Amino acid sequence: MKNAKTWDLDRLVRPNIQALTPYSSARSEFTGGAEVFLDANENPFETGLNRYPDPLQRAIKERLAALKGVSPEQIFLGNGSDEAIDLLVRIFCEPREDHILILPPTYGMYRVAADIAAVDIREVSLTPDYQPAVSAILDAANAHSKLLFVCSPNNPTGNLVDPNRLRDLLTAFPGIVVVDEAYIDFADAATCLPWLAEFPNLVVLQTFSKAWGLAGIRLGMAFASPEIIALFNKVKPPYNINQLTQEAALTALTAPERMLEMRDQLLSEKERLATRLATLSIVRRVHPSAANFLLVQVDDPNGLYRFLVGRGIIVRNRANVHLCDGSLRITVGRPDENELLWTALLEWPGVMQQAN
Numbered sequence: 001m002k003n004a005k006t007w008d009l010d011r012l013v014r015p016n017i018q019a020l021t022p023y024s025s026a027r028s029e030f031t032g033g034a035e036v037f038l039d040a041n042e043n044p045f046e047t048g049l050n051r052y053p054d055p056l057q058r059a060i061k062e063r064l065a066a067l068k069g070v071s072p073e074q075i076f077l078g079n080g081s082d083e084a085i086d087l088l089v090r091i092f093c094e095p096r097e098d099h100i101l102i103l104p105p106t107y108g109m110y111r112v113a114a115d116i117a118a119v120d121i122r123e124v125s126l127t128p129d130y131q132p133a134v135s136a137i138l139d140a141a142n143a144h145s146k147l148l149f150v151c152s153p154n155n156p157t158g159n160l161v162d163p164n165r166l167r168d169l170l171t172a173f174p175g176i177v178v179v180d181e182a183y184i185d186f187a188d189a190a191t192c193l194p195w196l197a198e199f200p201n202l203v204v205l206q207t208f209s210k211a212w213g214l215a216g217i218r219l220g221m222a223f224a225s226p227e228i229i230a231l232f233n234k235v236k237p238p239y240n241i242n243q244l245t246q247e248a249a250l251t252a253l254t255a256p257e258r259m260l261e262m263r264d265q266l267l268s269e270k271e272r273l274a275t276r277l278a279t280l281s282i283v284r285r286v287h288p289s290a291a292n293f294l295l296v297q298v299d300d301p302n303g304l305y306r307f308l309v310g311r312g313i314i315v316r317n318r319a320n321v322h323l324c325d326g327s328l329r330i331t332v333g334r335p336d337e338n339e340l341l342w343t344a345l346l347e348w349p350g351v352m353q354q355a356n
């Protein structure tokens with residue numbers, strides 16, 4: 001348990017955000033039921049979308065809260081997780097004074113969000129087996145270390161972060177620890193959502209973009225203490241989640257078993273693809289993956305990347321990324337797509353298939 005006396009959220013928040021008077025929208029000032037709404041300068045004629053959406057997305061949060069075992073006050077919804085990442089930087093980091101910590105190789109948006117806000121970035125490399133180097137991270141941290149981004153399962157490496165290391169970081173890191181669980185639905189491991197009860201400095205990010213199959217609606221989730229969620233609500237654009245997105249999310253949440261079906265099919269496709277890839281002479285290593293993609297180290301990654309592009313198959317070239325030397329990141333597709341990839345790979349000049 002983090003000592004509530006030594007934990008001081010106010011110390012971490014930028015003074016201008018503390019002092020901010022948020023925009024008060026018509027829909028947040030009057031929230032009751034009524035017959036006639038003449039408060040928001042909307043067009044009254046029914047188009048299906050003529051009214052502003054619920055600024056706090058209460059219907060979605062109610063269902064999500066039940067599904068995730070948290071309370072609605074512990075949920076923020078953003079225009080993708082990317083909005084949550086951006087808001088975290090803007091809530092906590094004073095430009096040119098504070099910094100964030102990131103653990104490369106990892107997701108690129110943490111850096112971009114900090115760069116846009118003119119917030120410094122301290123990098124502490126993952127270990128060669130892609131785990132956080134806990135003591136190096138704590139050595140790099142000081143009172144200006146407002147955010148530490150830990151991605152688990154990590155993009156692009158695919159592995160889960162060791163929960164004991166995560167707990168050590170949550171206990172000792174002086175700022176907020178953001179655990180990005182964009183791929184957690186694919187992982188055979190527990191989310192750290194239950195740790196919210198224990199760690200007031202924990203923010204967990206999840207998304208509708210991956211397992212839920214809804215990247216197009218742009219909907220990301222942040223889970224944290226009600227105090228941190230209140231800060232998100234203070235700075236977010238009033239109607240950041242549009243009506244169409246809210247409706248699509250509610251529909252998806254009505255049938256979560258559809259997500260589980262897609263997930264199970266992708267997981268079995270991943271196993272099949274990983275096994276096949278390991279038989280190819282050009283494949284040096286298929287990294288174990290808890291996500292819906294495989295990081296694969298190959299001979300001549302740039303040549304293979306271009307060859308696949310020529311066949312109309314696009315994978316992600318990570319050959320020049322720190323600790324990912326010579327690797328391609330391959331998203332697991334539908335069975336027919338994975339078959340096309342496999343056929344193409346067998347036609348790559350010089351490839352040989354070896355007994356497994």
Ligand SMILES: *Cc1c(COP(=O)(O)O)cnc(C)c1O
Binds near residue numbers: 180206207209218
């Ligand atoms: C895909 C991904 C996300 C999702 O971002 P959205 O803005 O919600 O689409 C977040 N974090 C990581 C590490 C990802 O790979």
